[in-house]
Amino acid sequence: MKFPLYFSRKIAFSKDNKNNLSRVIIVIGRLSVAIGIIVSLITISTGYGSKKAIKERLADFNGHINVKSTRSNSSYNTSVLDNNGLNIKKITEIPEVSGVQKYATVTGIMRTEKDFAGIIFKGVGTDFDSLRFKKFLLEGIAPKVTEKGYYNGVTISQKLAADLHLKLHDSIVTVFSKADQQPIYRNFEVVGIYKTDIKMIDDQMVLGGINHVRKIQDMKPDEIGGLDIFFKNVNDIDKPHPEIEKFIGYKNFIETATEKYPQITDWISIFDVNIALIIVIMLIVVIINIIMVLLILIIERTNSIGLLKTLGATNSQIRATFINYTLIIMVPGLVFGNAVGLTLLFIQRFFGIIKLNPANYYVSTVPVDLDPLPIISISVGILIISGLALIIPSYLISKISPVKAIKYN
Structure with missing residues (x-):
């Protein structure tokens, strides 16, 4: 096992974390990740579910496409x-x-x-x-x-x-x-x-x-x-x-169900904009919180950073250690967020608790699409983007002097 991954796991699962300031920071970081996952899952599943449900209703009544005379x-x-x-x-x-x-x-x-x-x-x-x-x-x-x-x-x-x-x-x-x-x-x-x-x-x-x-x-x-x-x-x-x-x-032509009702198609297209906007906002919130967690952990463990440098660890190894550490912190938040989000979606899918006005939304209950690909992509995407976003703030480690860090209290 490589040193950064090994050491980051040791820090993450250390009992010392339960009695210091990082405990509060870790809880905040995990909570932000969980909320981001829950909101993203609900947004994508209900957004794409609504698009699919409306298209299916149009198609099942009048055909997916019509062949008509010119x-x-x-x-x-x-x-x-x-x-x-x-x-x-x-x-x-x-x-x-x-x-x-x-x-x-x-x-x-x-x-x-x-x-x-x-x-x-x-x-x-x-x-x-x-x-x-x-x-x-x-x-x-x-x-x-x-x-x-x-x-x-x-x-x-x-x-x-x-x-x-x-x-x-x-x-x-x-x-x-x-x-x-x-x-x-x-x-x-x-x-x-x-x-x-x-x-x-x-x-x-x-x-x-x-x-x-x-x-x-x-x-x-x-x-x-x-x-x-x-x-x-x-x-x-x-x-x-x-x-x-x-x-x-x-002398005949094809007309799709969405072309037949352009006003509904225009309304459906709004879902894509709303989904993208909400996902971006949630991603920004998660990244900001995770960066704050990383910076606070770096400051809190300045002595450890100085000691690692004294023992020969390079800046890149220490940066990788803290990035891995932060990503490990995110995992329980991802698991909890998925568990809560999917539970809420399954309840809505099978019981239809939340109702809508069909005159405005073309469906009477909030539809849910449980396609596994976007569900998995949300968690994987947040992990990857967060890992990339942590690279730049992790360079703060290279500014820490081993001599000053060991004296740091």
């Missing part, structure tokens, strides 16, 4: 997908893709005798992923569409149900307008009520059978308005998709 532009009334070059089977065979479902949308108005609400009617087919949608259901069922005929059940949001005073199995009249034609009336039965906590979806989206949209939009029985494509990994949303673009046709 004629649709930003209209809620989808245009028919161009079949020239479109190969749905090839898209489903791409390894990153977990599922594909067809849809078409049209705008309308749901009305009762006293209330009305503008809606986007999303018609889905027999390939609709009801298992993925199940997480949003509060009551009833997801649309169970048949290949032929018209499915008259609709699944509406809790917000629409409250605004229109609807409950399961109620009937609701929906009006669809067409240019230069009489309005089209449809009578639907409420078969399900869902909630995503995303205002732009809950305020207006209604799920029903795709054949209704085909009829209203004068589409042929095999025509569709778009494709919802789901990935195995939600982080693939914002990546380029050249493999998928090969099979969508020249």
Whole structure:
């Protein structure tokens, strides 16, 4: 074992430390490290957890990416997908893709005798992923569409149900307008009520059978308005998709879930700034405290430094000894901080104690992401950065004269 590491361990575990000034300094240093770790863990886990949860909600409801016709532009009334070059089977065979479902949308108005609400009617087919949608259901069922005929059940949001005073199995009249034609009336039965906590979806989206949209939009029985494509990994949303673009046709385009709701994307991007800012502040606090611990330990052990120099130890060896000593002091703080931080995160993850207003945060409870990589990186990063930060103040040791140090009291 090298001398600096051996001697620093001897000092760190010496019983003399329990009865001198360094005991208080060590406690303060460890406490600052623990607090820094706890705050950093909570910030990263909840920050990235919120980003992931919001993206997953957007993606699981509308697909990670959508394939739309270039004629649709930003209209809620989808245009028919161009079949020239479109190969749905090839898209489903791409390894990153977990599922594909067809849809078409049209705008309308749901009305009762006293209330009305503008809606986007999303018609889905027999390939609709009801298992993925199940997480949003509060009551009833997801649309169970048949290949032929018209499915008259609709699944509406809790917000629409409250605004229109609807409950399961109620009937609701929906009006669809067409240019230069009489309005089209449809009578639907409420078969399900869902909630995503995303205002732009809950305020207006209604799920029903795709054949209704085909009829209203004068589409042929095999025509569709778009494709919802789901990935195995939600982080693939914002990546380029050249493999998928090969099979969508020249007159169709890809729109990601985050592009579809840019206001939510802009809000999510704030998390990165906040996370970085908090981590930097905590790191600065920890480094300042650890540097103070090192300087006080050097001053307190001036006699020992002088003795080591007299016995032939070099300045670099003594500096390494005190840097190692300080880093060893940090370890209990790291362990305690991780233990407390992870305990709090696990409690929130499984019990959802802290609630949020979904109107402002798009989620009803604080989400937690327990990815081990950032959790480990925080502790390792603090240790490495602290070790580097201690190098410059440790040069104070080279200014200590052995003769004066031995006389120092």
